[in-house]
Amino acid sequence: MTEAEATIVALETSDIRFPTSVDLDGSDAMNRDPDYSAAYVVVHTSAGDAHEGHGFAFTIGRGNDVQVAAIDALRPHVVGRPLQATLDHLGDFYRDLVHDSQLRWLGPEKGVLHMAISAVVNAMWDLKAKREGKPLWRLLADLSPEQVVELVDFRYLTDALTPDEALAILKRAEAGKAERAAQLLEQGYPAYTTSPGWLGYDDEKLTRLCKEAVRDGFDQIKLKVGADLDDDRRRLQLARDVCGPDIRIAIDANQRWDVGTAISWIKELAPADPWWVEEPTSPDDVLGHAAIARAVAPVRVATGEHVANRVVFKQLLQAEAISFLQLDAARVAGVNENIAILLLAAKFDIPVCPHAGGVGLCELVQHLSMFDFVAVSGSLERRTIEYIDHLHEHFADPVVIQSGRYVAPTAPGFSSTMKAESRTRHTYPDGPVWTTFQGG
């Protein structure tokens, strides 16, 4: 088998779940008892270089098996492909998956099938980066503007962003690229922490974790809101008192409200000066977000972790509905669609502040934000990546936070590889963590 003849020989999937609901980690107004889970993919090749591509869709427990079944449905598009030609044209690969004329019916471009595509596309990017010996952010930043444009599917975007406009954005960012990469390696990328603010935590724990966040150097924290207005007022004021006036405090309603309720609730919380209000209503409601944004200004609206695809992001930008765009690494169709989203945000001059947490999402999104800084927006202004101190110990190349900033990863790949032992232990329902599980 020569290198030129190497192919993709297997797409291995597994259902991996962590029993996080026991401690109410991750509890919010809509997600009461998540068990953070990964529908996990390993791409195997015949190249003989020992490199595997790792990726996953993130879910919160039940239904992770459905997510695995969706990834399995993509196997015929992957196995048997020539390795190098596929890695050289990941734009074509991504478009092949998205435009399968029968599978497309299950979305189109949304939900279970789209998240499955994200897992596979991200695994291929991990493989490519490992083979090229670069962390993904660096690999992407080293592409030419023309190569980046080739990765994007502009279908349904051209009324807001044409290939020529995308190219111009990327060319504008060519100046200073090397300096920004050096700055990134030296100083890292700003982070904020959601760890203090889960709804399931009592006031004592909230206070303690706020103090720790400030001590650890974070200049922004986030609190979950939306279940009870009096509780929200008290918790927000408590956090403000502990953190002082200079720490940004974002609030996150996790889609709890209708438009009218959102507006009145946010106005009640406005005196505590929230930095943004996140997911005030349905992630599908572009016009609703726009109405809320107009009504609660100067409080800023943020959303994105449940936004289904680039077409919805396009509209949120067109409608001036958001002041922060919170992309997710594994809900839209992976790296390629997220490049389109970064370009859209740059076009509309809206900062991208990715959603993270869960399991492995911090590991993934850091690469996207760092690519954005070096090669797309060229800016750190109002930009920060969510950080939650959960489950990183299960990853081979876990995120590193120093003084409230993400340290730029230098190991080759997408930081997406979960340790083999962690995968074995947490396989559902037959891994030892689950066969011995006593319930929450």
Place this chain on the structure above:
Amino acid sequence: MTEAEATIVALETSDIRFPTSVDLDGSDAMNRDPDYSAAYVVVHTSAGDAHEGHGFAFTIGRGNDVQVAAIDALRPHVVGRPLQATLDHLGDFYRDLVHDSQLRWLGPEKGVLHMAISAVVNAMWDLKAKREGKPLWRLLADLSPEQVVELVDFRYLTDALTPDEALAILKRAEAGKAERAAQLLEQGYPAYTTSPGWLGYDDEKLTRLCKEAVRDGFDQIKLKVGADLDDDRRRLQLARDVCGPDIRIAIDANQRWDVGTAISWIKELAPADPWWVEEPTSPDDVLGHAAIARAVAPVRVATGEHVANRVVFKQLLQAEAISFLQLDAARVAGVNENIAILLLAAKFDIPVCPHAGGVGLCELVQHLSMFDFVAVSGSLERRTIEYIDHLHEHFADPVVIQSGRYVAPTAPGFSSTMKAESRTRHTYPDGPVWTTFQGG
């Protein structure tokens, strides 16, 4: 086992596919080679009355197994429930499925998981209607306005439609209900036919099928467009010549265009007087549809078969993006969410003209339109149900078309029961139709 103790004892699923791609039935600009398929559900009870509830999600082939896996994931919400109490409160049942705090992550309220909920919810409505000895449209029309409102989930709708407004719409329609039901039984409900217009058909077949449609009494047909402008112009003019000026000719682009292309393409076809243009762009693009509608008026825009949920329909209405709302029986979460959509359409005074075809969709949507006529909008004006002459022979209570109109069904149930022999024969991959399949 007394009737009061009866429970739901099993949720049986199966993967049923028809090799329709062989004849290019159903071919359009985005769906080149569909194999019409059903992820099929049978609800079994311990009631001893021999009634089963039948429902299904419709797909076009690959991925139907993923759809079945999603229905299987709902089983714990269904099996073991008390039968009568569940059927008496199908609003609660539907909301339980939609708001499972872990499964919700896979949508929320869109794609594979949402279609799975539609299959289960529709099966429960079929069961209820069979047990009450009524066709579903009649069962729904016999409910009080208060009972209908109780079936709806108003979350994310109240900025456009409150429960009180919904109640007022339903109370307004109380007058004349009996007369409209009698009219329906006597005259049926208007239909239009898509059978002549598939892209895979040549001009001779198009001409012949247009003549047959007019001869059969249809006053509206639909042609697929969007692959080639010259072909579209020729085919549309051919159909206009064959049908004459009095037959409405709708055109359907199946999401083929970006916003700018849609506008210029539709303007090119406008001289042939299309009645509506359907799915000009992404079903997620509310603002895009609105921009197209403004630019191509007086040509009217229609969409809905791929609209993910009531929140997107709400926005299409708020943005004045559509002149016809094309609900689908099995993409949103079944009867309950479609009642919300009928009420939204009534509030905005937009006629509902359901998407049908595929396998079994005609059987389902007729009940929703007939309920709309009798008890919601109270009108037939500009209203018509899609009809395609495919695969009805596989159903126990198939639709009946007379003189271009749907005959109101009178058999108990939702007309959703596929014959047992058809299900066995078309089970994928082990049924005899597939084990002996020679390819297309």
